[in-house]
Amino acid sequence: MRAAQGHLNDVIRFSAVDGPGNRFVVFLQGCNFDCIACHNPYTINECDSCGVCVEPCPEMVLWFDGRHQVVVDDDQCTDCGICIDVCPSDSTPLSKMVELDDLLGRIEEVSHFISGITVSGGEPTLQADYVAGLFCSLKCSDKLGHLTTFVDSNGSADRETWDRLLPVMDGAMVDLKALDPGTHKEMTGVDNAAVLDSIRYLAEWQRLYEVRLLMVPGKNDSPEVVERTARWLFDVDPEMRIKLIGFRQHGVRPQFSHIPEAEAAHIESLAEIIKKVGIKELVVV
Numbered sequence: 001m002r003a004a005q006g007h008l009n010d011v012i013r014f015s016a017v018d019g020p021g022n023r024f025v026v027f028l029q030g031c032n033f034d035c036i037a038c039h040n041p042y043t044i045n046e047c048d049s050c051g052v053c054v055e056p057c058p059e060m061v062l063w064f065d066g067r068h069q070v071v072v073d074d075d076q077c078t079d080c081g082i083c084i085d086v087c088p089s090d091s092t093p094l095s096k097m098v099e100l101d102d103l104l105g106r107i108e109e110v111s112h113f114i115s116g117i118t119v120s121g122g123e124p125t126l127q128a129d130y131v132a133g134l135f136c137s138l139k140c141s142d143k144l145g146h147l148t149t150f151v152d153s154n155g156s157a158d159r160e161t162w163d164r165l166l167p168v169m170d171g172a173m174v175d176l177k178a179l180d181p182g183t184h185k186e187m188t189g190v191d192n193a194a195v196l197d198s199i200r201y202l203a204e205w206q207r208l209y210e211v212r213l214l215m216v217p218g219k220n221d222s223p224e225v226v227e228r229t230a231r232w233l234f235d236v237d238p239e240m241r242i243k244l245i246g247f248r249q250h251g252v253r254p255q256f257s258h259i260p261e262a263e264a265a266h267i268e269s270l271a272e273i274i275k276k277v278g279i280k281e282l283v284v285v
């Protein structure tokens with residue numbers, strides 16, 4: 001099934017950090033995790049039109065429409081971000097329902113300068129029909145058929161959802177917040193059974209581009225835990241590519257501001273442990 005409209009948070013026309021090469025990145029609105037280390041918390045929830053952000057907007061470009069929905073005048077919005085800062089619901093009044101054809105038009109404008117599309121979020125697999133429709137349209141297009149198709153996922157999708165994407169998806173980047181289910185639940189609000197299964201399933205279908213390990217001090221960054229995680233990933237696929245990321249405070253919600261940032265020397269020592277397990281492709285950022 002092809003969904004004609006998707007709930008879009010934003011797009012970035014050029015990115016060098018969201019998959020291989022230069023990529024157009026689509027951020028979809030809505031996530032089923034509530035991660036303590038989320039750097040884009042305003043993508044988590046749908047706006048419930050509570051109206052809290054209307055009055056603080058310095059340009060006065062937010063108002064209630066006839067259906068009592070908060071809407072924005074895009075032409076007058078200065079992207080100051082105040083509405084996002086004051087939102088009590090980890091949302092934004094700036095997200096939009098966007099027609100697939102509109103999105104394809106925006107991609108076409110830059111298609112000569114990019115190597116592919118990455119759909120991120122939020123969690124892109126929650127809008128799997130829209131993503132499948134986008135990827136399918138790209139693959140069938142004379143002008144856009146050269147673009148590779150990736151998703152950046154929290155790994156929560158079930159096999160049926162991945163089966164809808166696999167025929168048109170070139171690769172997936174999956175976050176593994178913690179190998180231990182209890183720690184995963186503490187860090188994301190849910191356990192990790194589906195994430196571990198997604199990693200196995202995507203590796204089996206050779207669509208797992210990269211597993212991302214975000215090291216949050218005191219939560220998941222002990223040498224013993226990282227070694228066990230690397231061994232598990234190596235057993236899934238000895239050619240596994242891992243990206244090791246040190247936690248940074250930027251963009252994180254105030255209630256998690258007490259979590260310290262990762263120290264570079266500690267991340268380097270964890271990288272050595274991962275290499276000793278046998279992982280050959282390791283990127284440290």
Ligand code: SF4
Pocket residue numbers: 046047048049050051052053054070083086087088089090091092093094
């Ligand atoms: S963006 Fe947040 S504050 Fe503004 S109306 Fe929606 S839920 Fe309320």
Ligand code: SF4
Pocket residue numbers: 056057058059060061062072076077078079080081082083084
């Ligand atoms: S970003 Fe939000 S607060 Fe700022 S001008 Fe736009 S709508 Fe108003």
